[in-house]
Amino acid sequence: AQSVTQPDIHITVSEGASLELRCNYSYGATPYLFWYVQSPGQGLQLLLKYFSGDTLVQGIKGFEAEFKRSQSSFNLRKPSVHWSDAAEYFCAVGAGANNLFFGTGTRLTVIP
């Protein structure tokens, strides 16, 4: 069965500090992996995706993620966080026919 685990419910970082959000998945086939961001009262915006190829993928807003098959992980990183990055972040695995399994999300707070 498919599942996605985001072990950190809430993370607080100072503006300018680096960020890593963890994501572990369980999926029986080739995983299609995604990171989405959601600001309060808004829908989900795609940050980046991994389908195949280079395991380090670049996304929008300076985010990147690394797919590690041996660890079943797809962690999201950003070298320097901006106050506008405060939001909720969701990792997801694609299970076919546009059926995404989402993690429970990580809420990011940025301290000025």
Next chain:
Amino acid sequence: KAGVTQTPRYLIKTRGQQVTLSCSPISGHRSVSWYQQTPGQGLQFLFEYFSETQRNKGNFPGRFSGRQFSNSRSEMNVSTLELGDSALYLCASSRDGSSGANVLTFGAGSRLTVL
């Protein structure tokens, strides 16, 4: 180009009523998916439509239904509303995607409150 449009954005209903939510996908997108987001259960897949046919369905009771029109616009309906149906309902569209290798574009959602 215009994004995914969901209407209404906010609505309040009482228990036992029914509700219909609408979703207009991005032009050229033929697949529409619906998700329910609640604080307790998170984001859960409801169903997906492609070319007016339901291709996939999540684990929700029959009170939750949907349909897609020939112009790819979609509606979802919840009958006999329960307090637990209070949620943000998100619609997402994509060009196709019978596999998981497909990018979904989400709308801003319809916030349903059941009193």
